[in-house]
Amino acid sequence: MRSSAPSAAASKADIRRLSNAERSAYFARREAAKVLRCVLQGDARRRAVGSVKSLVYSPSVRNKRATFALVCQTLKHLPIIKQILEDADIVNSKWKRKEDLLFIVTYDVLFGQAKQSIGDAEKFLIHHKIKLQSALEQLLSRKKANGIDELTAIYQTGDAPKPRYVRVNTLKLDIGYAMLELDKLTKVQKDGLLPDLLILPAGTDLHDHPLVLNGSVFMQGKASCMVAAALRPEPGWAVLDACSAPGNKTVHLAALMRDEGEIIACELNEQRVNRLEDTIRLSGASNIHVVHGDFLNLTPSVHPYNKVQAILLDPSCSGSGTSAERLDHLLPSYTAGHAADGTEIARLNKLAAFQKKALTHALSY
Ligand SMILES: C[S@@+](CC[C@H](N)C(=O)[O-])C[C@H]1O[C@@H](n2cnc3c(N)ncnc32)[C@H](O)[C@@H]1O
Structure with missing residues (x-):
C-alpha cells in the first residue's frame, strides 16, 4: 500500500x-x-x-x-x-x-x-x-x-583511485614554486618521468585552487601529459594539433615550445572550439592559431600546413582508458558485459574507422 x-x-x-x-x-x-x-x-x-x-x-x-x-x-x-x-x-x-x-x-x-x-x-x-x-x-x-x-x-565494480596529477604550466610558473605552493595543501611529489608533472594524493580537490583558476597548473593525467612530451617539439617549430579541444595537449605543446614558433590547433566541434579558446587564454600561450574545421579537409600542400614539422593526433576515442578518472565505474552501464553491447560495438567501430582515416591523413603530410 x-x-x-x-x-x-x-x-x-x-x-x-x-x-x-x-x-x-x-x-x-x-x-x-x-x-x-x-x-x-x-x-x-x-x-x-x-x-x-x-x-x-x-x-x-x-x-x-x-x-x-x-x-x-x-x-x-x-x-x-x-x-x-x-x-x-x-x-x-x-x-x-x-x-x-x-x-x-x-x-x-x-x-x-x-x-x-x-x-x-x-x-x-x-x-x-x-x-x-x-x-x-x-x-x-x-x-x-x-x-x-x-x-x-x-x-560495486569499482577501480582503485588514481593519484591526482598536476602539470605545471611553465609558461606561467616555475616548477619549484608550484611545489612549494601545493605543499601547503598536501603531500607533493615530482613525477619520475615528466619534469613538469607533480603527483598529489588521490582525491585531492584542486578545482577551486588559485593555481588552477589562474592557469598556473593544469589538472591533467599522466597519460595525457605523455603525448606532447613524447613529441618533444622544439621552440620555433610549426606543430599541428589535429583534434585539439579542450586543448590540454595544445597548451602543453606551447609550454614545451616556450611559446615560440607556431601551433595550429584544429577542432571540428564549435562548442569545443570555445573550450579550446578558454584553455588557451588561461594558459597565457600566444603562439596558438585556432582553426575551426575538419582536420580531414586540411590540405597538406597548402600554407600554413605545408610548413608543419610535427603533428599531434589525438582523435576522438572510446574513453575506456580514462573511465576511472571520469568516474565511469560509478555508472550503471559499467559492468563486465558492457563491451558486448551492440550499440557499444557500433560506436567503437565508427571511432576506429575515423581514427584510421585521421592517421592516414596525418601520414600524408
Ligand atoms: C580526444 S579529444 C582531444 C583532446 C585534446 N587533445 C586534449 O588533450 O585536450 C578529440 C577532439 O577531436 C575533435 N574532432 C573529432 N573529429 C574531428 C575532425 N574530423 N577534425 C577536427 N577535430 C575533430 C573532437 O570534437 C574532440 O574535441
Whole structure:
C-alpha cells in the first residue's frame, strides 16, 4: 500500500528561513539532481554529454564541492537506493518523473545530512524515513552484509583511485614554486618521468585552487601529459594539433615550445572550439592559431600546413582508458558485459574507422 505524503515545493519564504548551510545544501541537492539526470541519460544512451566531473565543474554549477560529493555518493549507492525505494514501495508516477532528485535526497536522508523538511522531495522522503530505514535493514540482512560499506562493496565494480596529477604550466610558473605552493595543501611529489608533472594524493580537490583558476597548473593525467612530451617539439617549430579541444595537449605543446614558433590547433566541434579558446587564454600561450574545421579537409600542400614539422593526433576515442578518472565505474552501464553491447560495438567501430582515416591523413603530410 502506498501512503500519501505532504508535498509542496519550497517557497521563497521557506528557503529564506533556512540557515546558510541548509540553504546551500538544499540548492546543492537540486544541482546534483540535474547533473545526475544528464549522466544517467547519457549512460543509458551510451552517449555521454560529459563526465561527472566536467558536468559538475561547468560554470552553471555554483556549489561544486557539495554537488560533486552528492553526485558521486549517490552514484556509488545507486543500486542500493533503487532497491530500497522499490522495497519501501513509496514511489508513485509523480516521483518517477523526478527520479534523479529522489535518488539524491534518498542518499542524503539515509546516509547524509538531509534533515530539514523544506523542499517537496525532502518532505516526502523524511515523511517515509522509517520505511526507508526498514527497507535498508532488510536488504542488509538479505545480503548478509555487516553494514553499508559491505553492502556497497557487494553491489560495486569499482577501480582503485588514481593519484591526482598536476602539470605545471611553465609558461606561467616555475616548477619549484608550484611545489612549494601545493605543499601547503598536501603531500607533493615530482613525477619520475615528466619534469613538469607533480603527483598529489588521490582525491585531492584542486578545482577551486588559485593555481588552477589562474592557469598556473593544469589538472591533467599522466597519460595525457605523455603525448606532447613524447613529441618533444622544439621552440620555433610549426606543430599541428589535429583534434585539439579542450586543448590540454595544445597548451602543453606551447609550454614545451616556450611559446615560440607556431601551433595550429584544429577542432571540428564549435562548442569545443570555445573550450579550446578558454584553455588557451588561461594558459597565457600566444603562439596558438585556432582553426575551426575538419582536420580531414586540411590540405597538406597548402600554407600554413605545408610548413608543419610535427603533428599531434589525438582523435576522438572510446574513453575506456580514462573511465576511472571520469568516474565511469560509478555508472550503471559499467559492468563486465558492457563491451558486448551492440550499440557499444557500433560506436567503437565508427571511432576506429575515423581514427584510421585521421592517421592516414596525418601520414600524408
Ligand atoms: C580526444 S579529444 C582531444 C583532446 C585534446 N587533445 C586534449 O588533450 O585536450 C578529440 C577532439 O577531436 C575533435 N574532432 C573529432 N573529429 C574531428 C575532425 N574530423 N577534425 C577536427 N577535430 C575533430 C573532437 O570534437 C574532440 O574535441
